[in-house]
Amino acid sequence: MKKRGEIMQAEVLAILRRRGTPMSAYEVLGQLRDSHPQLAPPTIYRALAALTERGGVHRLESLNAFIACKSDSHKDASILSICDDCGEVEEFVSPDLLKALSSIAGQSGFAPTRHVIEVHGQCASCGSAQDQA
Amino acid sequence: MKKRGEIMQAEVLAILRRRGTPMSAYEVLGQLRDSHPQLAPPTIYRALAALTERGGVHRLESLNAFIACKSDSHKDASILSICDDCGEVEEFVSPDLLKALSSIAGQSGFAPTRHVIEVHGQCASCGSAQDQA
DNA sequence: CACGGGCTTGATATAACATAACAAACACAC
DNA sequence: GTGTGTTTGTTATGTTATATCAAGCCCGTG
Ligand SMILES: [Zn+2]
Ligand SMILES: [Zn+2]
Ligand SMILES: [Zn+2]
Ligand SMILES: [Zn+2]
Numbered sequence: 001m002k003k004r005g006e007i008m009q010a011e012v013l014a015i016l017r018r019r020g021t022p023m024s025a026y027e028v029l030g031q032l033r034d035s036h037p038q039l040a041p042p043t044i045y046r047a048l049a050a051l052t053e054r055g056g057v058h059r060l061e062s063l064n065a066f067i068a069c070k071s072d073s074h075k076d077a078s079i080l081s082i083c084d085d086c087g088e089v090e091e092f093v094s095p096d097l098l099k100a101l102s103s104i105a106g107q108s109g110f111a112p113t114r115h116v117i118e119v120h121g122q123c124a125s126c127g128s129a130q131d132q133a
Numbered sequence: 134m135k136k137r138g139e140i141m142q143a144e145v146l147a148i149l150r151r152r153g154t155p156m157s158a159y160e161v162l163g164q165l166r167d168s169h170p171q172l173a174p175p176t177i178y179r180a181l182a183a184l185t186e187r188g189g190v191h192r193l194e195s196l197n198a199f200i201a202c203k204s205d206s207h208k209d210a211s212i213l214s215i216c217d218d219c220g221e222v223e224e225f226v227s228p229d230l231l232k233a234l235s236s237i238a239g240q241s242g243f244a245p246t247r248h249v250i251e252v253h254g255q256c257a258s259c260g261s262a263q264d265q266a
Numbered sequence: 267c268a269c270g271g272g273c274t275t276g277a278t279a280t281a282a283c284a285t286a287a288c289a290a291a292c293a294c295a296c
Numbered sequence: 297g298t299g300t301g302t303t304t305g306t307t308a309t310g311t312t313a314t315a316t317c318a319a320g321c322c323c324g325t326g
Contacts, residue, residue: 004275004321025312040277045313061195062249064283064312081238081245092237100233101252104225105214109257112214116195116251119234124242136292137304159282173306178284197283197312 005046011035012047013056013068021087022065060089062118077115083123090123138183144168145180146189146201154220155198193222195251210248216256223256 015031016023029044048066051057055073057066060080070091071078079092102112148164149156162177181199184190188206190199193213203224204211212225235245 008275038277041313042278042315043276046275061251064197079234079237081243083243084246090238090241090243092240094233094237097230097233097237100227100230101212101250104212104227104230105223105252105254107225108223109260110214110216110223110252110254111260112252112254113217114253116249116253117234118194118249119238119243119245120247120249121238121243121245127242127244141304157283171305174284175286175307176305179304 005050008043008047009050009056012044013051016057016066016068020068022060022063022067022082022089024065028066058091060118061116062120077117079117079119081119081121081123083126084120085122085126088123088125138179141176141180142183142189145177146184149190149199149201153201155193155196155200155215155222157198161199191224193251194249195253210250212250212252214252214254214256216259217253218255218259221256221258 011032012028015028025041025044025048028048029039029041032039032044048057048059052059052066056069058069058078058080059066060082063082067080067089069078070089071093074093076093076095076098079094079097081090081092083089097117098115101115101117105112144165145161148161158174158177158181161181162172162174165172165177181190181192185192185199188208189202191202191211191213192199193215196215200213200222202211203222204226207226209226209228209231212227212230214223214225216222230250231248234248234250238245
């Protein structure tokens with residue numbers, strides 16, 4: 001088979017890209033039910049897992065949510081800044097920081113395989129909006 | 134009032150410390166039901182929230198689990214390494230890395246308030262155990 | 267082409283994680 | 297001791313995620 005799954009992944013990715021900000025799996029599911037009323041959670045989770053593995057989508061561990069990659073397929077783990085006011089997410093890549101992090105964790109012989117780096121706070125536009133208030 | 138909540142927090146902390154590895158809120162609940170059979174989820178979540186805020190407990194965002202702080206109340210966010218084989222967690226503090234991270238995220242005016250840094254992989258002892266296999 | 271083994275996908279059900287909302291208990295001021 | 301605000305307990309429900317099995321497809325064999 002295989003075809004059906006790829007179509008689903010493409011649809012999920014399109015929805016996440018249209019949105020731009022984080023979506024829960026169930027929000028994606030809600031969107032897709034317009035066109036596929038029978039859709040069940042495992043289908044979405046499978047599509048998200050495949051996309052996440054491949055790098056087209058990132059999972060925000062601290063939000064239990066997903067977002068389309070903004071920089072179109074990088075190799076390294078990304079650094080995600082998350083505005084707690086408006087939900088905007090920015091993505092950064094820093095091999096240096098990743099190396100520093102691996103070396104800290106590696107002090108005691110730990111072998112890293114996956115890095116989760118998420119920074120919560122307030123984005124520039126929410127910050128300036130607040131200044132005016 | 135206030136008293137009962139503090140007792141609950143102390144019991145939760147004691148359970149987490151005894152275990153040493155990550156526990157879900159419901160695992161803690163299960164333990165506590167031995168002595169307090171009526172206990173409901175919100176009680177545990179309140180105790181965990183208070184402990185987390187105060188720094189005695191850290192939440193592992195990528196596991197939806199909690200662990201007692203190993204280094205007894207530091208101010209900065211910690212770096213947590215998580216062995217995906219045995220569940221062992223180590224905790225590191227690195228103001229330098231935090232500063233680097235804040236400066237990366239701050240490039241576009243973002244103001245960080247909370248850092249989530251979790252590294253998954255294999256700990257030293259699981260790594261050497263695998264070598265022998 | 268019919269069949270069967272091995273895989274991918276779909277559907278049902280349920281498990282795991284978390285919080286909203288309200289009721290009861292308590293503390294403290296008066 | 298009564299009123300008032302706060303903390304805790306309880307019930308119910310909402311949200312996130314996965315186990316499990318059934319159905320469909322692919323493809324090689326005869
Ligand atoms: Zn990316
Ligand atoms: Zn914002
Ligand atoms: Zn700590
Ligand atoms: Zn290990």
